[in-house]
Amino acid sequence: MNRLFTPNDSVNQKFKSFPDLEIEVDMKREDLLHKEVSGNKLRKLKYNLLEAQKQGARTILTFGGAFSNHIAATAAAGQLLNLRTIGVIRGEELAEDLEKTFAHNSTLKKAHQNGMQFHFVSRQAYREKDTKAFQTQMEAIFGSYYNIPEGGTNSLAVKGTEEILTEYDTTYYHIICVAAGTGGTAAGIINTASPHQKVIVFSALKGGFMKEEIEQYTLRRDFEVVNEMTFGGYAKSDDRLIDYMNTRFRESLTIENPYGIPLEPIYTAKMMYGIEQMVESGVIKGKTRILAVHTGGLQSIAGYNKMLEKKRRLKLSYENQF
Ligand SMILES: *Cc1c(COP(=O)(O)O)cnc(C)c1O
Numbered sequence: 001m002n003r004l005f006t007p008n009d010s011v012n013q014k015f016k017s018f019p020d021l022e023i024e025v026d027m028k029r030e031d032l033l034h035k036e037v038s039g040n041k042l043r044k045l046k047y048n049l050l051e052a053q054k055q056g057a058r059t060i061l062t063f064g065g066a067f068s069n070h071i072a073a074t075a076a077a078g079q080l081l082n083l084r085t086i087g088v089i090r091g092e093e094l095a096e097d098l099e100k101t102f103a104h105n106s107t108l109k110k111a112h113q114n115g116m117q118f119h120f121v122s123r124q125a126y127r128e129k130d131t132k133a134f135q136t137q138m139e140a141i142f143g144s145y146y147n148i149p150e151g152g153t154n155s156l157a158v159k160g161t162e163e164i165l166t167e168y169d170t171t172y173y174h175i176i177c178v179a180a181g182t183g184g185t186a187a188g189i190i191n192t193a194s195p196h197q198k199v200i201v202f203s204a205l206k207g208g209f210m211k212e213e214i215e216q217y218t219l220r221r222d223f224e225v226v227n228e229m230t231f232g233g234y235a236k237s238d239d240r241l242i243d244y245m246n247t248r249f250r251e252s253l254t255i256e257n258p259y260g261i262p263l264e265p266i267y268t269a270k271m272m273y274g275i276e277q278m279v280e281s282g283v284i285k286g287k288t289r290i291l292a293v294h295t296g297g298l299q300s301i302a303g304y305n306k307m308l309e310k311k312r313r314l315k316l317s318y319e320n321q322f
Contacts, residue, residue, distance in 0.1 A: 004077060005046055007033050009166045012291065015252070015261060015272065021286040023279055025272075026173075027261055030164060031296035036114075037080070039296020040185040041073035043164055044157035048148050049077060051156055057146035061086040061138060063129055066094060067107045067235075067304075069297040070152045075111035085116040086142050088129060095120035106302045117142075153184030158217045161188025164293060170194045173291040175284065177202065177275055179267035180210055180225075181234075185295060187217035199223040200278075202271040206233045229274035235266050235304075239314045245269045246317045262318050264297045265304050 015027045030039040037045065052060060060083050064071035071087050078085035089108070094101045095118070102109040108118070119141070121129075128134050130149070138145070148154070161184060165176070176193055179202045180186045186201040193199050203210040203225055211225045231237050245263050252260035263269040271292060278284040301319050308315045 002081060004034070004037060004042065004080060005050060007042055007046070007163070010164075010294075012169070013257060013261060015292065016248070016276065018279055021279065021288075023284065023286060023288050023290065025275060025279075025290045025292060028164070028169065028291055028293045029261075031262075031294045031298055033296070036076035036110075036299075037073045038069060038299065039294065040161060040164070041070050041152060041296065042077075043160040043188070044070075044152040044184055045073060045077050045148075046160040046163075047156040048146070048152070048154070048160075049081060049083075052083065052146035053081075055146060057083070057144070059084040059086060059142060059145040060148060061088065061142060061145040062148040062152070063088045063090075063126070063150040065090050066105055067300050068151075069107075069300060070150070071111055071116070072107050072299050074148065074152070075114035075116035078116065079114040085111075085114075086119060086138075086145065087111060087116045088119045088121060088126070088138070090121065090123060090126040092120050092122045092125075094118075104306065107299060110299070151182040151184065153182040153217075155217065157184045158188045158191070161185045162192050164189060165192045169291055170197065173197060173289045175200060175288060175290045177271055177290060177292040179204055179271040179293075179295060180214070181205065181267065183210055183214035184217065185293070186223070187214050189293065190214065190218045190220050190223045200275075201225045202229050202267075202274050203227050204230060204234055204267050204270065206230050226274055229270050229277075231270060237265050237269075241265065241269060241273060242308070242314045242316060244273055246314075248272065249318050260318075261294070262298055262301070263294075264300050265316070266300060267297060268292075268294055 010030045012026045016025045062074050175198045177200045178186050178189050181204050190199050305315050305319050
């Protein structure tokens with residue numbers, strides 16, 4: 001059995017404590033599960049890849065934006081399992097000069113090196129990606145394939161994210177926090193958290209639709225969604241967030257943890273910032289043990305820093321440290 005299909009339980013590490021309030025915040029280091037198939041994307045791919053193998057599929061086709069962690073993870077997994085991977089990527093302009101695209105985009109470059117074939121489409125065509133017509137078109141080009149939706153979320157993905165929390169996690173902590181894009185990871189956490197635990201989900205997207213998205217994959221309704229911690233929208237940020245990330249990374253470098261805890265700017269940093277705000281404003285009260293899931297995605301930092309540099313903004317200090 002391939003190692004991808006038997007991920008370990010990830011380790012929990014101290015992130016921050018508020019001794020006066022007796023609040024401890026630990027991080028569950030899902031980012032350390034695998035070097036390339038990172039964090040929750042490994043969890044979400046696991047049962048999909050097993051299903052693809054069971055069906056005898058030789059090709060995986062999936063979707064994403066140009067910096068997608070899911071695209072990166074699928075390409076790497078395909079390489080390891082000897083499956084052909086096709087990435088349908090939003091942005092037809094990226095196809096004009098592939099050399100240039102790869103020079104500017106380490107996510108796509110690495111996915112290409114891992115053997116992924118790209119099909120670049122316009123934003124309009126991308127919106128049609130889940131239609132029968134689009135699928136027929138893809139089959140005409142690439143032959144038959146196993147389809148994994150954008151962001152990797154379907155019910156098999158949620159089955160995988162139900163393996164994130166350990167028995168220890170579901171007894172020791174009072175609050176579990178997780179960031180959400182499609183909500184598939186949050187659904188798996190909610191499904192396996194204990195009744196006494198509160199799950200707080202931090203949406204990375206603007207708009208109030210995340211609760212409904214998650215409810216497609218869970219029967220529980222007693223979880224909370226924070227929609228106001230996006231720093232202006234998906235993948236947006238300001239200097240405050242970048243400075244926070246640099247500060248917490250520096251503080252996380254200790255004798256016991258010489259590699260520290262690097263956060264990425266799209267999901268986990270906004271969650272941690274949000275948790276600290278909830279503690280400081282008294283929304284989260286004292287004597288509380290909090291577990292926040294580090295869902296990985298550190299591959300996006302290099303591309304994000306390029307963008308920050310272009311805009312002459314404050315950069316992340318730890319691009320090359322892991
Ligand atoms: C994709 C991703 C998420 C969001 O996961 P969903 O299951 O789509 O909600 C969170 N964190 C990181 C680092 C991710 O790459």
